[in-house]
Amino acid sequence: MKRNYLLQVILGATLLSGFRAEAQFEPQFTQYMFNEMFINPAYAGSRDHMAMTAVYRNQWVGLEGAPKTQTFSAHTPLKNEKVGLGLNVMNESIGVTKDLSFFGNYSYRIPMKAGFFSMGVSAGLINHTERLLDVKTQDLNDNSFMGTPQVTVPNAGFGTYFYSRNFYAGLSIPRMLQNSVDANSGKSVNKVNMNYWHYYLMGGYVHELNESIKLKPTFMVKAVTGAPLIADIGLHALFNETFWLGASYRTGDSWAAIASFQITHQLRMGYSYDYTTTDLQQFTTGTHEITLGYDFSFNKNKIVTPRYF
Numbered sequence: 001m002k003r004n005y006l007l008q009v010i011l012g013a014t015l016l017s018g019f020r021a022e023a024q025f026e027p028q029f030t031q032y033m034f035n036e037m038f039i040n041p042a043y044a045g046s047r048d049h050m051a052m053t054a055v056y057r058n059q060w061v062g063l064e065g066a067p068k069t070q071t072f073s074a075h076t077p078l079k080n081e082k083v084g085l086g087l088n089v090m091n092e093s094i095g096v097t098k099d100l101s102f103f104g105n106y107s108y109r110i111p112m113k114a115g116f117f118s119m120g121v122s123a124g125l126i127n128h129t130e131r132l133l134d135v136k137t138q139d140l141n142d143n144s145f146m147g148t149p150q151v152t153v154p155n156a157g158f159g160t161y162f163y164s165r166n167f168y169a170g171l172s173i174p175r176m177l178q179n180s181v182d183a184n185s186g187k188s189v190n191k192v193n194m195n196y197w198h199y200y201l202m203g204g205y206v207h208e209l210n211e212s213i214k215l216k217p218t219f220m221v222k223a224v225t226g227a228p229l230i231a232d233i234g235l236h237a238l239f240n241e242t243f244w245l246g247a248s249y250r251t252g253d254s255w256a257a258i259a260s261f262q263i264t265h266q267l268r269m270g271y272s273y274d275y276t277t278t279d280l281q282q283f284t285t286g287t288h289e290i291t292l293g294y295d296f297s298f299n300k301n302k303i304v305t306p307r308y309f
Helices: 002-014 279-283
Strands: 020-022 052-056 066-077 084-092 097-111 118-131 148-163 167-173 178-182 189-190 199-205 214-224 232-241 244-252 254-262 267-276 287-295
Touching: 002 254, 084 118, 097 148, 214 244, 232 254, 267 279
Parallel strands: none
Antiparallel strands: 020 178, 052 066, 052 287, 066 084, 084 097, 097 118, 118 148, 148 167, 167 199, 178 189, 199 214, 214 232, 232 244, 244 254, 254 267, 267 287
8 A cells, every 4th residue: 555655646746747747758777888879879880790689677676656668779880880770669667657669870980099989869759658547546537637648759869979999988868859748638749958858978998907807897977957967887897708797876876786698709698686775765675677688790700709888
């Protein structure tokens, strides 16, 4: 009963505030370092071969209506090697809201002495649904929770990315349109509002301790007007080019343990567990995230070299 009540309070406050539900909310990932193209379109084509990544995230397990996210991404360079193309698909549910999105990515790489610099754009559609009838209310005739408004809205993003063999850094805005849905009419309102842009700054560096062990510190900072900065800071160790083991901290939110195994030169699997440090900790047993990555090699005589990012 306590969990159901908490969920209804959260959902009620969200839906009744101005009778508008936001169709733009940014998912968060603990293993973002293995899923960079979902955050930055400029990453498309940077691995020099076709690569695919699937992610399943079950956030705040035990809390009814908590976020559940599934994503799939694929990207590849074209023959001229300067142009990269990518695809992102996401299915996410939070309480009675559900978003299904499809985005295409385009990037252009510029060779430099120290590495590569790329710029990228993304464009796509988000199908947003509010299952208001699923909300339990004391008043069965409450018009605020009648119907199932659903809209499909466009959006776009932009990013820049620099990388070398051992270092990377990127800045991106994954969603540049503010998409709102009127809960009464079901109509959408789309506008460019820089105050709602989520800025992502991320980077990492690989340091070789010896032939068997490499260290990789990473960070990601997210900023949006009117909200405190959120920073993910992590440290990972790679053993024998096969096994990643690391930990990270998300400011004001959680600690996480991360493990990833390079099963073959092309196939990788990862798992992370988040321990929540907020007041939600009393309602949840934590957050689980699983990633699966595969790198294609269309040249049988060429072995795919595992990438550090």
